[in-house]
Amino acid sequence: MPNSASNLKKHKPIISVIPYINAKPLTYFLENKDNKDYDISYNYPSDCIEKLKTGKIDAGIVSSIAIAKIPDTNVVDGICIASHSSVESVLLFSRKEIEETKTIGLDPNSGTSNALIKILMEKWKNKKCNYKFYNTDIETALNSKDYDAVLAIGDRALLFGTQNPSLIKIDLALEWNHFTGLPFVFAMWLIKKDSSLSPEIFREAGEKGIQQIDTIIESIAFNGESNLTKYQIKKYLKENLHYRFGSKERKGLMLFLKYCAEMGLIPQNYSLNLI
Numbered sequence: 001m002p003n004s005a006s007n008l009k010k011h012k013p014i015i016s017v018i019p020y021i022n023a024k025p026l027t028y029f030l031e032n033k034d035n036k037d038y039d040i041s042y043n044y045p046s047d048c049i050e051k052l053k054t055g056k057i058d059a060g061i062v063s064s065i066a067i068a069k070i071p072d073t074n075v076v077d078g079i080c081i082a083s084h085s086s087v088e089s090v091l092l093f094s095r096k097e098i099e100e101t102k103t104i105g106l107d108p109n110s111g112t113s114n115a116l117i118k119i120l121m122e123k124w125k126n127k128k129c130n131y132k133f134y135n136t137d138i139e140t141a142l143n144s145k146d147y148d149a150v151l152a153i154g155d156r157a158l159l160f161g162t163q164n165p166s167l168i169k170i171d172l173a174l175e176w177n178h179f180t181g182l183p184f185v186f187a188m189w190l191i192k193k194d195s196s197l198s199p200e201i202f203r204e205a206g207e208k209g210i211q212q213i214d215t216i217i218e219s220i221a222f223n224g225e226s227n228l229t230k231y232q233i234k235k236y237l238k239e240n241l242h243y244r245f246g247s248k249e250r251k252g253l254m255l256f257l258k259y260c261a262e263m264g265l266i267p268q269n270y271s272l273n274l275i
């Protein structure tokens, strides 16, 4: 039988979700909806970029840098994962003073923060460093002679930071805010242009998540989805993170993309197709 385009399109659309607690306010009500007309798949940010590019998924909450890396996608307006000062989960850990750092370990799960550290070092610290990915846990990478400092994101960075208060740390969102006066946008929802998914379902779920964030905090703590205390989860989601995408967040995002383009990390001809 010929494989017509309609046969190929019969699967439910797949929405990719980041398995970090920082995404929960935007994803909880999409994940916990009855009779979903989409499937959910869980992917780290860097895997999500690859899967969106190759059409394995139809939409995803994905590293903000992907806006300029994946053609044929729209960006959901109004919501994002951002931070206005310390985020506490995107950290450069170091045993040496930053001035002595030559080789930095990049987090294989990240897209955006791996670019942000390069901007920070080259633009503001005037340091040319070597960068290479590490594929171990944070502690092993930090103890190895291969890296002077190690970048980490997500739940493991958040936990490692709280468990190792004496390590030298740089909070990338705080540094960004210090140098630009703007919030930093880590992630947004991207939808393939040929997908039937409406941006409204993401906005509605995000708005409900922002309104009912205390229920989500209870659920994360109750289900043991984090090794942090309920108080720490509450502070992280309510104080460190910001979920609305307004004019300041847009300015921060566009400046980040401009710096990325200047440094050759993304093509020059990117655009932000908000829907």
Ligand SMILES: C=C(O[C@@H]1C=C(C(=O)O)C=C[C@H]1O)C(=O)O
Binding pocket: 018, 020, 022, 023, 045, 046, 062, 063, 064, 081, 087, 089, 090, 109, 110, 111, 112, 113, 114, 153, 154, 155, 186, 187
């Ligand atoms: C704040 C964070 O933002 C994350 C950082 C990302 C990246 O570096 O590509 C992608 C998605 C976000 O969830 C974090 O995970 O700690």
